[in-house]
Amino acid sequence: GAVVSQHPSWVICKSGTSVKIECRSLDFQATTMFWYRQFPKQSLMLMATSNEGSKATYEQGVEKDKFLINHASLTLSTLTVTSAHPEDSSFYICSARTDTNYGYTFGSGTRLTVV
Amino acid sequence: GENVEQHPSTLSVQEGDSAVIKCTYSDSASNYFPWYKQELGKRPQLIIDIRSNVGEKKDQRIAVTLNKTAKHFSLHITETQPEDSAVYFCAASKAGNEKLTFGTGTRLTIIP
Numbered sequence: 001g002a003v004v005s006q007h008p009s010w011v012i013c014k015s016g017t018s019v020k021i022e023c024r025s026l027d028f029q030a031t032t033m034f035w036y037r038q039f040p041k042q043s044l045m046l047m048a049t050s051n052e053g054s055k056a057t058y059e060q061g062v063e064k065d066k067f068l069i070n071h072a073s074l075t076l077s078t079l080t081v082t083s084a085h086p087e088d089s090s091f092y093i094c095s096a097r098t099d100t101n102y103g104y105t106f107g108s109g110t111r112l113t114v115v
Numbered sequence: 116g117e118n119v120e121q122h123p124s125t126l127s128v129q130e131g132d133s134a135v136i137k138c139t140y141s142d143s144a145s146n147y148f149p150w151y152k153q154e155l156g157k158r159p160q161l162i163i164d165i166r167s168n169v170g171e172k173k174d175q176r177i178a179v180t181l182n183k184t185a186k187h188f189s190l191h192i193t194e195t196q197p198e199d200s201a202v203y204f205c206a207a208s209k210a211g212n213e214k215l216t217f218g219t220g221t222r223l224t225i226i227p
Binding site: 032034042045046097104106107108 | 149156157158159161204213214215216217218219220
C-alpha cells in the first residue's frame, strides 16, 4: 500500500536552532502534502497544505516565516521549524492524499523537543 | 471553515460491551468522514470511513453511521476488546478542499 516515510522520528534541539523534517512518498506521487501539529492529549491541527511546485497554504495563526514548507518534488515535502523555542515542542506529522477516493496516508510523525 | 465536534472526550466500557462515539460537523458540503485510531506516539490509523452517498458502513466489529440532515456521524464498536483501548478521532473533508478537519478525540478504555 501507499507509504509515507517521515524522518526523523524524534529530535532534540536547542532554542534558536532550526530543525528540518522530511516526508517522502515511497510508492506514489504526492501532489499534496498536509502538515499537522499535535500537542499532548490534543487533536491534530492542520498547519499548512503544500502542493508540488507552488507555495504552501498556511492555516490561520500559523507563522509562515517560522514554519517553512518546501514541496520541490512529487515525492518529497519538508517542514523546517526555524528559530525553535520550547513552545514549538510537539508531535509533527505529515499526510498525503493517495488516490481520488479520498485516501490519506500519514507519516510516522516526528517528536520535536526544544530545550 | 469546517468545525468538527466529538463526544465524549473519554469513555470507559467493560470488555465485551459496545462503545459509541459521536461527531457533528458544520459544513454541509463535507462528504468524506473517516475515523482514526491513534496509539500513543504513533500515526493515526484509518479504521473505517464513510462517504456522504451512504448512511451506514460496517466492517466486522466496527460500524459508522451518517446522518447528513443532522450533520452528525457515529462510530460503533461492538464486542470490545482490550486492544481497542486507544484515542479515536473523527474527521471530515469535502471535494475541492482536501484537507481533513479532525475532531477533538475520544480516549477509549476497555476494562478487562
